[in-house]
Amino acid sequence: MQPFEPASGEAKSNPQDGHERGPSRALVWVGVGLSIAGLGAAVAYAVAKAMIGSRRLPDDPTSQRIRDLIDEANALLKTLDDQKHSA
Numbered sequence: 001m002q003p004f005e006p007a008s009g010e011a012k013s014n015p016q017d018g019h020e021r022g023p024s025r026a027l028v029w030v031g032v033g034l035s036i037a038g039l040g041a042a043v044a045y046a047v048a049k050a051m052i053g054s055r056r057l058p059d060d061p062t063s064q065r066i067r068d069l070i071d072e073a074n075a076l077l078k079t080l081d082d083q084k085h086s087a
Helices: 017-054 061-086
Strands: none
Touching: none
């Protein structure tokens, strides 16, 4: 029996080729794993942010009053600033 010889178009395999490709192949799989983990983390973050945003409590009267006072103060400051620039 004769040993198998690859066809003329095929390259002869070197037994050490597998050892040289091993670390690079492992790095590729590590990169793929990290990419999947990153994608999973991004999806989890988006879901958590959406859930927290939807659980917002309704405005209570005190918060609304504070916002009204801040708006009134901003309007007064704008009026003062306009008067300062026109004088």
